[in-house]
Amino acid sequence: MTQELSNELEAHLARADGQEDVVIATYVWSTGNTRRTAILGRAVMPAPGERKVHGNASFTGGYVVRAATEARERSEGIVLLHSHPDATGWQGLSGPDHNTESEYERVARSITGLPLVGMTLGTRGSSWSGRVWETSAEPTHAESVRVSGSTLRVTWNEDRRRAPRATEYQRRTVAAWGESIQRDIARLKVLVVGVGSVGLDIAARIAATGVEHLGVMDVDVVEELNLDRMIGATREDARERRLKTEVAARVARTAATATDFELQTHDVSITTPEGLAAALDYDVIFSCVDRPWPRAVLNSVAYADLIPVIDGGIAIDTLPDGRMRGATWKTHAIVPGRPCMQCNGQLRVNELTLDRAGLLDSPKYIRQSGIQPGTGAPNVAALAASVSAGMLATFVSLVAAPAGIGVPAPLRYALAVHQLEHLPATSGMFCTYEKGTALGDKRLSLVSNSCSPTSQRTDSRRGRLRRCARRLLAAFTGRLARLAERTG
Incomplete structure (x- = not known):
């Protein structure tokens, strides 16, 4: 409630x-x-x-x-x-x-x-x-x-979800907020949607905090251009075009401090019925996506299904000569009683419409609009860490409430002038998302069976096929070698 x-x-x-x-x-x-x-x-x-x-x-x-x-x-x-x-x-x-x-x-x-x-x-x-x-x-x-x-x-309900005992690895964590809060946090089911530069870092740190049940959701694969930001991904991951969820699972398991750590991968888009159903099994969701459609679905879930969503993003501006003009990053918690992503300016209706229509993946539209295909927005590992830090701090405010204070208003940091702003966002009088609070399965439907971006579906499929082909080739080569040994 x-x-x-x-x-x-x-x-x-x-x-x-x-x-x-x-x-x-x-x-x-x-x-x-x-x-x-x-x-x-x-x-x-x-x-x-x-x-x-x-x-x-x-x-x-x-x-x-x-x-x-x-x-x-x-x-x-x-x-x-x-x-x-x-x-x-x-x-x-x-x-x-x-x-x-x-x-x-x-x-x-x-x-x-x-x-x-x-x-x-x-x-x-x-x-x-x-x-x-x-x-x-x-x-x-x-x-x-x-x-x-x-x-x-x-x-x-202690009979259904017993409180785990803190491990030796968690002594400094427990010292920060006490055993009672640690027991509550450890039992939360946390989902990270989008495990690129920001999401991968968050998944690792949530696992290190002692959460017992972590989920990661993405449909994309690791490419060479990701390696300067995805800390924990390797050159081999890029060569093999491994799923980002596979890499996130490896990194999170390495970082986990819980005795009984469970990790579930969801190789689906949050904008599909399957992705939405998976998300509804969780207690807190990190939104680490950069597309308007996934953000809109998560925005709806925060109100209709009362699952807190923590969202963030970064924008880097460059000068005509290529030097950096500045950068801003923003974090916010999407919860009942606070403005939604559309009201606080993180989600724009026109961009959502384009994304749902598939135009952000259309070569013709990209060519006509002047978007540079394949380049992506500028990003830097050193600055992406600031986004994940802000989102994690918001998570701590949500679940531990330091000094009895919960999540803040949307925060925006301007790098060039070193200024942190508390943004005065207010809810729109006719906000569709917030008026849909506590609707549950009666929520406004934003998902579709044909909604995954074309490039992500293709990359995911190709990555699986390549890995399967390599395994078959390795098995066939091994059999030939063993047969040759027996023949000799």
Whole structure:
């Protein structure tokens, strides 16, 4: 849920008199490859007489029916929430709470057609727990409950995701923010979309921080022109045209400090249904892409699916004689309550339209527009590191909140004048992305089965074919050598 909704629900449930209370909210599904998330959308506050507070608290049937009927009109399900005063951490179900939710499961499903979701607030520490009633017998308890805003607050179900013990390699890291935050960060599922110069560096450093589950997504291969920026890629990688995800996996595994480190490669574009579904399995996403279409998809995910997205980029200006005029780099967190990439100027509608139409890969359009094909924007390894550093600092603000402060406004650094700016970005009144907050699977569709840039698809396919041919040739040569030895 959003931080705004969490605050509204907590204000109702955490009573000054210490009694329990109840409230109902609505939800939609956000469906990934391996994870299904209930996205809470809005609170349906009780009218007078629709709940009973008597030390414990209870819903009336009329309240549940009213909320379910309202939810059905919006194709949503309902969530029954109650509080456990002065409790902290993940909460189990008492006998009476179990019976209440089990009985209302049939009512909720018969009206909305969706399972009932139950949630509990531990009022000391504002910890949420949740469960889904697929049947009226027993619920399926969630792995975690995430609250997305200027910080990412996660309550973990220790039975589903046990906290890993810090390793000897992580002593300096734990000393920076303590064991509790380290346990929370280690359990996050982090995805890096685009593992070029910036993304490769981020993947390595997130692995070194102790995250147990890291994903990398890209469809491109390593070429010679990447080697002056992709620290960790080799000349052999370029000769073999290895997938960037393959290189990122190697570098991240080398850097990892977690005892049980899992790395998943996604050789798909985020602009495909497969890429989007993969991304929805993660808790935090780094956007290290340089095309408007992938940025637009990630921009949507940050709001519709409440997955924080950390984005950044660099622009280098040159003089007519080839010398550097200056450089600027920008980083920002895309979370509910903060301006989206379109509102802060990182994403332009006209460029998105061109990218979706395939014109940024069209030789005819490139020729007519005057773009220099194959050159790419200027970039320097020494400066790309500043972008990754800014994005990683934003990640720390999101998950560790130093001094209790979350992510900043968009930041821009001007190299020539050595000036760091906090940009005064504001949300547009009719912003499509932000109005799509908490829509989940009802989000505006921006993906397509035919959306990968032509050059990336071709390079990826050629790289695989070349590697396959080399393996077959090596195996055939080896067999010939062994046959010759036996014959001799």
